[in-house]
Amino acid sequence: MLDEAAPGKTATQIARRIEEEILARGWPVGELLWSEPELRARSGVSRTVLREAVRLVEHHQVARMRRGPQGGLLVTAPDTGPSIWAMAAYLEFTGVRVADILRVRSLLEPMAAALAAERITEDGILALRKAFDRERPGYAGPMPEERLHARLSELSGNPVLELFVDALDSLTRRYVHLAGRTENLEIGRTSREAHLRHGRILDSVIAGRAAEAEIGVRDHLDGITAWLGRRGALGRPALGLSSTAEHLGSASLAVSVAARMYDDITGAGWPVGTSLGSEAELTDRYQVSRAVLRAAVRLLEQHAIASPRRGRIGGLVVTAPSRQASVDSAALYLAYKGMTTEHARVVREALELGAVRDVVAGGDMPGEPFHTGLAEASGNSVLCLFLGIVGDVMGEADPEEHTAAHHEVTEALRANDTGLALHRLRRHLNSAPRCWS
Ligand SMILES: [Zn+2]
Ligand SMILES: [Zn+2]
Known part of the structure; x- marks a missing residue:
């Protein structure tokens, strides 16, 4: 592994160009695009650099190199794996706290459940019931070994929610394994409780009772937060x-x-x-x-x-x-999943309104520029990262014309008028969903 000078930068650029072109072609999964000699001729780089670039493209699950005479770059379908690992690595490195993860879950998951209830289909009902039946209460922590939360976010039909909830679910379960090493009896009990709660949430979603599903998920997450809080796990870095x-x-x-x-x-x-x-x-x-x-x-x-x-x-x-x-x-994964402005807008609104409440509770006034300042003032590194991602994929370069709207929100915050601040921010995000600073 130490035998080669890093051809990093050029390879990264070539990889990005390949990915952009595949994206521009509508991400045609299963299509064979270019052979290795073709790619070398197009990019004009050495075999070593090109192979490094291809490895990056493969790592992002955009395409993989099929060897042999009929070989070439084969376009593939990505899953959330590489994104989740990247987010988890960054968040754990920055010392994310369990409380931050759960806070963002409580901002996003109730909404995902409500959306799922509104658009559930026969296939969705089957998938949910299957996930529920596969749960094994008492396995390893306050949550059963399950994918029900991720299933619900998938059924929301919003790829941004799906990706974020999946990431939060993975991160939470890393803690639950830790917290779950004690007192088997209690673990069994809380796990069975969670399974029962899942059952009730499932019923609400299947029956299309959106508000009930939303409240059910919120209560369930509050329960998990309280459980981890009692074990002193909330403030702990991951x-x-x-x-x-x-x-x-x-x-x-x-x-x-x-x-x-x-x-x-x-x-x-x-x-x-x-x-x-x-x-x-x-x-x-x-x-x-x-x-x-x-x-x-x-x-x-x-x-x-x-x-x-x-x-x-x-x-x-x-x-x-x-x-x-x-x-x-x-950004790559969301582009593949066909994220729309509306998908990004609803997630962003939930996160930023949550940030306003946290800022009011914490007492620190947000700094400039407005949107990143608001995210940072929440003191929640997960919220900051997620808003950064949405802002980056959606944002405009020049938020100058929105200075007045930003100022109004800040004024309401200064006056400690949470309701008015929330109203003004919601109005601003509705009229300028791409404003990002
Ligand atoms: Zn659960
Ligand atoms: Zn703005």
């Missing part, structure tokens, strides 16, 4: 937990080795700049071949979690994951 592997990415050996290495890094408090060991030490520690280790290292490198280095601090060195990687990865 570090040192295991079990990333089953939630993130596909199930290849390289992915599971990467996930174990990732857990070791978070477990050590994310020591940026320190070496995890040489290639020989790592193949030994993780009991894998050099090829598998290299594939795992590439994954960590693509998420800016660790990077192979030469020199004085050699070996695999821990790096700081970037916010931009999360934004880029999410």
